[in-house]
Structure formats: structure tokens, C-alpha cells
Amino acid sequence: MKTVRLLAVGWWFQLKMISRSPFEGVGQIIYPLFFATVAFFVFRAGDSPRTLLYASLGAAVMGMWSATSTTAGAAMQRERWHGTLEALVATPPHFALVLLPITLAMSTVGIYSLAATLAYGHFLFGIDLMIEHPLAFCLAVVGTVLSFGSLGFLFAVMFVRFRAAWALGNLFEYPVWLIGGFLVPLALLPSWVGPIAWVLAPTWGMNAIREAALGGTPLPDLALCLVLGALYIALGILVLDRVLGAARKRAALSLT
């Protein structure tokens, strides 16, 4: 209970901080518009209205992923810039319980991106937003946010040694759009891409959201998405202990 409370409070305050950043706010208004426009112009040639929803959902999840990948990788670096990393490390909880809410808050911002992209698509381009299984759709969105936050957590841990961690996060933005099948179906990509896509939670999150919206069986995809998210957290925790130990040895916690 204490752990859940700590995660929830950490998530809430981090979300509060992100929502007050004018720079990040402007990006969150512009990007969804861009994504919705791309989806519409790429797929408008299709004759089925469901194709546009398919594309619109892909664009929406692209926005969700961008919101996470471009920020989460540099989550620890951001704390360094604020001068808060040492203060956080000096608190008693395992640092994973401090870091995970930060990356989860970053991925939560993606819900806004998803909603804005769908709304832009609907109001500007007339895309029909008929969702077949609304409850499953909501669950799929929450599950995808959780798995994105988990992957962001793993990125944050892996990239902590690199001062240009934000650039590494950006590096993963576009390949995941492609490999995760956000806009182009996986079947159209070379077969060797398949195994890479399977270990990426965003692939299954995307599938779950589309299955729920377009009519299908979203739960197996959602389950896989959550299992992969849990694996990312477990791997992140293992790496985090080593990373923090090394940082305390090398006096790298306060470096900016």
C-alpha cells in the first residue's frame, strides 16, 4: 500500500510539473496536429472509412510514443539539471520507486497526445471515431501508457551515463514508429523486423488499441504489452542498482 501511494504521489507531482512547462506544452499542441495531418494525407486514398481510423489511431500512438521517448531517456539527466538528483537518491526508498513515477508521468502526457490527434482528425478531416469496444479501448490505452512508461524507465536507466541522453531518446522515436507498426502494417516490413517488433511493448499496445477500436480481440495483445512492460521494469531495476553503485563510486550523481 505504501509503495502504491509513493508511486501515485510521485506520478501526480511529476505530472503537475510537466503540465506547467510552457515549452513542453507548446509541443503537445503542435505535434498531434502534425501527426493527424500525416495520417490523413497518407491514408485518404483508401476507400474504407475504417482505414482512416486505423491510420488515425496509429498517428495517435505515435504521439504517445514521442511524448515518452523524447523525455524519459533524459529523466535522470533532467533531475541533474534541476540539482534534485542527489536529493532524490539520498531518500530511503529504492530509486526505482522514485524514477518510475517520473517516466510514467511522461508517458501519461501521451494520453493528451492521443486524444488531441484523434480530435484533430475528427474535426479537421472528418475521420469517424466509432470505437467498437470502448471499455477495452480505455484499458488498452492505460496499458499502453503503463508499458511506455516502463520502457521509458528502462531508457532512463540505460542512458544515465550519457549526458546527451535526450538525443538517444530521440534516436528511438522514429524507428519505433516504424517497427511498432504504427502507420505501416508489420506484414509489409522485412521478416527480420518481426522479432524486434515482438519484444517492443509499443507493438502490442498499438495492436490492442486498434483491436479494441476496430473490433477484434484486444486482450491478448494488451496482456503481452503489460508483461513486456513488467519485464522492462525488472530489467531496469537490475541495471539501476549497478548504475547507481557506479555513479556513487565515480562521483557522477551531481555531474551536469
Add this chain to the structure above:
Amino acid sequence: MAVVEAQDLHRTYRTSTGTLRRKWKNVEAVRGVSFEIAEGELFGLLGPNGAGKTTTIKMLITLLIPTSGTARVLGFDVVKDAREVRKRIGYVFGGERGVYERLSGYDNLRYFAELYGVPPKEIRPRIEYLLELVGLKGREQERAEGYSRGMKQRLHIARGLLHDPPVVFLDEPTIGLDPVGARELRATIASLAQAGKTILLTTHYMFEADALCDRIAVITRGQIVAHGTPADLKRGVAEGTVVEVEVFGVPEGTPDRVRELNGVLGVSIEEREQAQVLIVQTRADVELTHSILGTLDGANIGRISTREPTLEDAYVALVADEE
């Protein structure tokens, strides 16, 4: 039992120069520091910038692993039992950074109260009490980005005390504060000591250590060069005399020439607008004014005065000896 024990602490940093042909160098920031702090004691670690004060404190609060040596806080090893140590200590550092600027002062404290495991029911009254203690009451709902440096520093103090820790580490808490703010902060630190907290304070202000500390250790170049009560340290210089000579452009090599004079205990130079002041500490039984003037090699000389040594002179002498 000592609440804080440091035994032969060493800390070496590895630094590099160059890009393609990187040359690595080991810098010894702390070289064999040992001390103990008893329960309820306010212990000062005093030294100039770069002396190793912050490195020492960071080893004690578990943020840095010592290269060698051991340290314990309330019986817990700072390396092996880091989590147990963290539960029982508060850490306050000087400077403006280290707060979430976009959160209010209250939210900053609320977040860290959760991290320090303050029971939910106690969080609000505890924060209210601390806001009152550090003088931020009434400003707590404002975003921290609008706080002055002094207010941020007081927010740091409140944060360090959220879980009511028995041991508090204060790393140069008054640095950069205006005189009134610094005085208020010193009063807060004194009240913490009166409340029975064990405190380690690092500072490079002699008068601050003198006013607050039960015992002081002077650290320079990573080593403790003197320790004792403020009175002990004062006694070490009480029998000398200080000659101050105002000089408009001290000739090169003057401090070395003055140091060679028989009876000189320490030499330092202080910048004062257009002039410099050569401060020479001498034994009480010698009169060296003429000899000192003789070393100045025809430089323009202003006011000359002789006075009793202060604690600051003792500190300067100790630090200068090592440099």
C-alpha cells in the same frame, strides 16, 4: 557512542584532460579524514573552497563511496547500510538549485515527505510546523521559481527536517545569502541544536563556525589540520600580534620574503578596492614592522596598524600553512 564516526576516509577522483590523447589523473580530494561527533553536538567542518568539505559530507550521507576508510552514522555503515542511514539523516545543501521550481514550496515538501515515508496523517501538520520554523509561512503556495535565494535555502532546510531526523548534515547552508538572511538561518540552526539534533555543519566562514559550533575541525587540502573547541583554536593564536600594512601593488615574492623573517607565524594578502592589505601574524615577543616594510621593495605604502589576533587569523594561518 559517537553518532557520526569517520575513520581515515579517503576519496580520490579520476579526471582527464585532452580529447584524442586523453591523460588521466587522480585527484585526492579527501586524504585520511577522521573525526567523531557525539549525540546532540554541533560539529563544524571549516575550510576554504576545494578543501574536501563537501566530499566528506557526501560520503557520510551515502552519495559517494569512499575510496578507502570507513564511516558510520548511528552505528550504520554508510556503504553497506546506506538505506538505514538515509532514513535517519537530513541533508541540506546551500545554493539555489535542488528544488522543483515549477512546484510550490508546499508541494516540494509534500513530495519529499512521501519519499521520506512520513505517515500520511502527520504530513500536513509537519509541513505547517516546518514552514513556521523556517519562516516560509504564507508563501508556501507560491511556485519555488519565484522564491529568493534565501527562501530556497530555507526550503532546503525544511525538506531536510521533514522526517524529523536525529542527525542533520548542513553543507554550506548560508552560502550566498545576504547578511540578514544568513543571520536568520544561523538562528534556525542554533534552534535545531537546542532541540537536541546532532549536526555536522560545513562552512568557510570562521565566525559562523565560532558562533554555532561546539567543536570545529579545520580541513584544507583534504586533511584535518586542527580541531577542538572554538576556544581551543583561539588559544593557539592568542599570544601573537598581527601587523597589517596597506600596500598599493604588493611586489612579487613579498609573502615568501616575509615568511623568511624570524618570528613570522603566517602571511596572507587581502584585496581591498585599489589597495591590498598584507596581513602578517607574528610572535608576541618580536617587533617586525620595520623588517616587513623592508621586504616591500619601495612599493607605495598606506596605513600601517598592529592589532590582537582573531580567530579568523588562526584559520588563515592554518590554511595558509598547508597551501
